[in-house]
Amino acid sequence: MLVMKFGGTSVGSAARIREVAGLVQRTAAEEPVVVVVSAVSGVTDSLIAAARQAAEGRRLQAIQHAIGIEQRHTEILHALDLPAEEQQSMATELRALSGDLENFIHSVGTLGELTQRTLDYISSMGERMSCRLLAATLRAAGQPAEAVDATKVIVTDGNFGHAFPLMDPTRAQAEAVLAPRLREGRVPVVTGFIGATESGIVTTLGRGGSDYSAAILGSALGAREVVIWTDVDGVMTANPRVVHGARTLPHMSYLEAAEMSYFGAKVLHPKTIAPAVEGGIPVRIKNTFAPDAPGTLITAEAPPADTPIRAITAISRLALLTLQGKGMVGLPGVAARLFSTIAQEQINVLMISQSSSEYNICVLIEEAYAAQAQAAIERQFALEQSQGLIEGQTVRSGVSIVAVIGAGMRGKPGVTGQIFTALADDGIEVLAIAQGSSELNLSFVVAGAQEDAAVRAIHHHFGLDR
Ligand code: ADP
Ligand code: ASP
Numbered sequence: 495m496l497v498m499k500f501g502g503t504s505v506g507s508a509a510r511i512r513e514v515a516g517l518v519q520r521t522a523a524e525e526p527v528v529v530v531v532s533a534v535s536g537v538t539d540s541l542i543a544a545a546r547q548a549a550e551g552r553r554l555q556a557i558q559h560a561i562g563i564e565q566r567h568t569e570i571l572h573a574l575d576l577p578a579e580e581q582q583s584m585a586t587e588l589r590a591l592s593g594d595l596e597n598f599i600h601s602v603g604t605l606g607e608l609t610q611r612t613l614d615y616i617s618s619m620g621e622r623m624s625c626r627l628l629a630a631t632l633r634a635a636g637q638p639a640e641a642v643d644a645t646k647v648i649v650t651d652g653n654f655g656h657a658f659p660l661m662d663p664t665r666a667q668a669e670a671v672l673a674p675r676l677r678e679g680r681v682p683v684v685t686g687f688i689g690a691t692e693s694g695i696v697t698t699l700g701r702g703g704s705d706y707s708a709a710i711l712g713s714a715l716g717a718r719e720v721v722i723w724t725d726v727d728g729v730m731t732a733n734p735r736v737v738h739g740a741r742t743l744p745h746m747s748y749l750e751a752a753e754m755s756y757f758g759a760k761v762l763h764p765k766t767i768a769p770a771v772e773g774g775i776p777v778r779i780k781n782t783f784a785p786d787a788p789g790t791l792i793t794a795e796a797p798p799a800d801t802p803i804r805a806i807t808a809i810s811r812l813a814l815l816t817l818q819g820k821g822m823v824g825l826p827g828v829a830a831r832l833f834s835t836i837a838q839e840q841i842n843v844l845m846i847s848q849s850s851s852e853y854n855i856c857v858l859i860e861e862a863y864a865a866q867a868q869a870a871i872e873r874q875f876a877l878e879q880s881q882g883l884i885e886g887q888t889v890r891s892g893v894s895i896v897a898v899i900g901a902g903m904r905g906k907p908g909v910t911g912q913i914f915t916a917l918a919d920d921g922i923e924v925l926a927i928a929q930g931s932s933e934l935n936l937s938f939v940v941a942g943a944q945e946d947a948a949v950r951a952i953h954h955h956f957g958l959d960r
């Protein structure tokens with residue numbers, strides 16, 4: 495049994511949806527398939543924008559967004575040219591979902607408030623629409639298929655916006671809802687990105703979370719493999735939009751893939767690997783635009799690369815917060831207090847770096863939370879600051895983390911030297927450095943404007959384009 499997940503661009507038009515249906519149909523002739531599908535590209539962004547506009551009192555604009563979303567799906571539906579009956583019932587379903595969406599937008603507008611719970615409901619609409627269109631296209635092609643809302647399968651906690659799957663009830667639901675359909679030869683086309691709490695409230699797994707949905711279902715059903723179909727040939731040595739010579743990696747380990755996705759390789763949602771590791775399920779990345787290309791296979795062990803580094807990734811729009819002061823040297827627990835202060839604000843720390851002199855500690859967080867973190871730290875260390883033990887903090891926004899990833903760096907100290915020489919040769923200033931304990935990853939901070947140049951310099955220096 496196989497899970498096939500299709501991203502937003504893979505279902506971005508009627509022509510794409512037909513291609514995808516063809517791929518699914520050919521695979522389903524060989525073995526049972528569960529399909530997971532994202533919203534049509536751009537739709538989730540539109541839904542979130544509409545919800546925010548409604549909350550800010552721009553209800554007219556919000557409703558126009560909602561109408562635009564309905565139109566986009568209706569146009570795809572017409573271009574799909576389905577049999578009359580299928581066309582009719584799809585039009586009715588799309589209208590019902592759109593009506594529901596408009597009602598929610600009006601409610602948000604009236605309340606003037608948008609809770610994360612309501613935002614999750616509104617942003618679930620994209621997947622609920624796209625999965626119906628793909629299921630109908632499959633049926634029209636003669637492949638028995640059925641749209642399934644993941645709210646009936648993936649059971650999560652109530653952490654709206656970043657819900658966590660509860661695997662035991664999810665396994666039971668997958669067995670109850672998906673397994674019978676598979677046995678009858680019907681392809682379930684499941685919404686990515688969303689789930690529901692035990693009491694049935696809609697949740698989302700985080701932006702880009704359809705990959706995660708696929709891995710959760712793969713693990714729940716004991717799939718042979720999870721295949722992530724996207725718009726590039728696989729996981730590449732760098733983001734192909736930044737490095738034109740980036741190459742596709744044929745094989746990598748779970749650890750390397752996890753590290754890459756944590757450090758910004760959008761091709762795979764960072765949480766995808768965990769359920770795959772748990773179930774020992776291989777994950778394959780394939781290109782819907784070039785289905786015959788071999789793609790990338792991700793398994794527990796991968797053959798060593800011929801270069802010490804495998805890939806380079808980057809995360810943009812971060813802030814570098816530095817706490818400094820000579821008095822910190824002898825002061826126990828400063829780092830722990832700094833981290834727990836940031837954690838209490840529910841802000842994620844992406845990187846930590848401390849100079850050996852201990853005069854300063856740096857943390858990297860998302861730029862959007864910089865002011866909030868700064869205020870909390872100010873309060874936490876007010877006493878030490880008044881005593882002159884801590885001089886204060888500086889905040890530098892608009893920085894990026896660049897991460898160099900590869901199991902081959904382990905025990906090769908020379909590699910680090912080469913990386914920094916390559917950067918210096920290209921005039922790139924490094925603002926902070928951290929080495930992950932896994933030794934799979936060396937990450938450093940540069941000004942946002944130098945992010946791409948840093949990635950390119952290292953990619954070129956290690957000959958990854960060869
Ligand atoms: P989907 O909609 O199919 O989920 P995403 O846009 O989420 O697709 O992810 C695919 C994109 O990830 C690619 O188009 C590419 O721009 C980006 N990307 C970033 N880093 C990498 C990388 N190292 N390898 C491949 N793609 C990458
Ligand atoms: N549609 C969702 C998003 O845009 C999930 C996904 O595409 O994976 O975040």
Ligand code: MG
Nearest residue numbers: 501702760761
């Ligand atoms: Mg994605």
